[in-house]
Amino acid sequence: MRPLLLMISLLYRPPSQVFPTFDRLAGSIPLLGLTLSLPKSIALLPDLTSDLTNLCASRGIPYSDVSIPSLGTIISRYPDIISKWLVTQVSTLQAILDLVYLLSMPFSYFVLV
Secondary structure, three states: OOOOOOOOOOOOOOHHHHHHHHHHHHHHOHHHOOOOOHHHOOEEOOOOOHHHHHHHHHHOOOEEOOEEEEOOEEEEOOHHHHHHHHHHHHHHHHHHHHHHHHHHOOHHHHHHO
């Protein structure tokens, strides 16, 4: 069995600090017998300037300046983007909440109905 490293890291610093930190992390992971999954890595950029996109592209890091997925939700600098995304998720969330509500009811409730 291979070791698994799950790391969720939000680096909110200037690019001059974030990218060297990423490089150090990417360089040290193989020493631990782990691999970095670049398709699961993503950068939320303040804008799509060529400097920033080149820094991401040279490392194989996908990027966006709108939003990025994170643990079943999204992260964005724009509240309207988050609101629109939440609206698309309401039906799924409501179905889950309805199921939790039904499962929390006593069995006798189902028998009496």
